[in-house]
Amino acid sequence: MEFDLFKLVRKEMELVEQSLYQHVNTSEQVLSEASTHLIKAGGKRIRPGFALLVARMYRDDIGYAIPLATALELVHMATLVHDDVIDNSEVRRGTGTVKRLWGNRVAIYAGNFVFARALDLIASYNRQDILEVVADASMKICQGEIEQMLSCFNVNLGLKNYLRRIERKTALLISLSCQVGAMLSTSNPKEIEALRRYGYDLGLAFQITDDILDFVADEATLGKPTGSDIRQGVITLPALYALHHDARRDELAQLLSSPQACQDNTQYIIDIVCESDGIEYAYSVSQHYAHRSKRHLAILPDTPVKETLLELADFILTRDY
Amino acid sequence: MEFDLFKLVRKEMELVEQSLYQHVNTSEQVLSEASTHLIKAGGKRIRPGFALLVARMYRDDIGYAIPLATALELVHMATLVHDDVIDNSEVRRGTGTVKRLWGNRVAIYAGNFVFARALDLIASYNRQDILEVVADASMKICQGEIEQMLSCFNVNLGLKNYLRRIERKTALLISLSCQVGAMLSTSNPKEIEALRRYGYDLGLAFQITDDILDFVADEATLGKPTGSDIRQGVITLPALYALHHDARRDELAQLLSSPQACQDNTQYIIDIVCESDGIEYAYSVSQHYAHRSKRHLAILPDTPVKETLLELADFILTRDY
Known part of the structure; x- marks a missing residue:
């Protein structure tokens, strides 16, 4: 971004x-x-x-x-x-x-x-209300971190588990930022809620594109080696798709279940995922959330800031892979 | 206790x-x-x-x-x-x-x-005021933990460093407990401050007696091996006294500076400290703080609870070594 x-x-x-x-x-x-x-x-x-x-x-x-x-x-x-x-x-x-x-x-x-x-x-x-939402988000983030840890190298978890993990990793704190920024500035509950949801959906879209980049970007762009998630056993949306739909899904499941195989065959795993429709599928899901984030803003008056918030969502929609 | x-x-x-x-x-x-x-x-x-x-x-x-x-x-x-x-x-x-x-x-x-x-x-x-004192204590506790870590195996630090370490390790949170218990229950600032100070001094006295017990108590009483502090390089008040006043202070300094020597010669180090007046000195310092904690309560009306708080200080004064 x-x-x-x-x-x-x-x-x-x-x-x-x-x-x-x-x-x-x-x-x-x-x-x-x-x-x-x-x-x-x-x-x-x-x-x-x-x-x-x-x-x-x-x-x-x-x-x-x-x-x-x-x-x-x-x-x-x-x-x-x-x-x-x-x-x-x-x-x-x-x-x-x-x-x-x-x-x-x-x-x-x-x-x-x-x-x-x-x-x-x-x-x-x-502001008690602000402290409460911060404390609540902090607890949920800890829960999500544990969940991510327990999910490593587990090929039997599905989309729901993935969404919960990225919610807690990214969406919650971006959502919280929009929400508390609004809570400090307006007392209109509908607008606060719309901005909270905007941040939530944008956060999901943002994390999904980040997860795609871990497969397709080069090291210079990422600031870390490509395939970091694979090596750490973090199974993200493109891999999840390949695990369910690719012809080589059994082989992939075997590789992704093994920390050693993930280390030794990172590039091969990336290739399987990229040759499946995993990247395209993940991209379409991120598009879904980016579009939905924009729709939450409909109830807000048209202002330069709203324009910028819409552009931020568009930025994800047009992010270069 | x-x-x-x-x-x-x-x-x-x-x-x-x-x-x-x-x-x-x-x-x-x-x-x-x-x-x-x-x-x-x-x-x-x-x-x-x-x-x-x-x-x-x-x-x-x-x-x-x-x-x-x-x-x-x-x-x-x-x-x-x-x-x-x-x-x-x-x-x-x-x-x-x-x-x-x-x-x-x-x-x-x-x-x-x-x-x-x-x-x-x-x-x-x-209650903003309560959150503020909790946040402040939390920051100071982190600072003290870092300080304790950096002080390990360092025989050149004095009483002031020791007091700051035990303040942050124990006194701050006991002090906070008394303070916020009062803040919830009265709006009398003098009484809140007196109770905060009571907890602070009692916390110091309590930690000093705990540090003494690590030299003199048996494993069953402690729930961990005697000499844990020595082994971890945590130099507490009895050792500090021996480092400054015992005839074998140079030998002791050499032992306490070395993680390996602290592991291999724990009992010998305990013996040196116990044969110096280190335990008695630390005891007198804990007595000082326990007495001072009681004096803070003078402004409070005589009630059964005040009696109990005084007894808690007496408990430290008469703790069995």
């Missing part, structure tokens, strides 16, 4: 960037350094971007949304740094992970620390 | 126990099982006990404090389960850790999950 899709809130995005650095600063040097590294490692700040865009729908001055947008990115960072410990990841976005540079122990505490900081920022709003 | 010191709130302690089980129940079975194991592994529920006792100072019906007391124990459990991953601990309170039974990955997510559950419970009060 291109950063300039957030051009309507560019000034505020820069303030979020400053706010991130400011809020991980602490007297404990190692913690500050590890957390600062997490911020520097980048990312597209999609979650703050959505929260700010949604706020901009309702107000010109959206300074009030900066702490919330910062908190959303910190929650996201907390999940990433723990995931790197869990997955034993050495590299993320082309740079060494906190886990590799400081070790598992610092990575676990750094995750807890930035999450607590996020809470502190959310506390400043004195 | 004996459980019957919480006899004035026994009924509510049982409700907290039920509430704990109820709140870790989730559709993700592994997460429920691991979290339930954490609860079953026990502990004295000191933090809920303090929150409930403090609430009982002000009201007869303290049902309103049950979710808060539950949340405090969940926060404590979250720190324990992550600590077990960090310290690679196989046994806690005489039973296998989540880390050993389910692995590091489930342990990390279970910690995040119970913390998020705690948040959800705290959110129900709609």
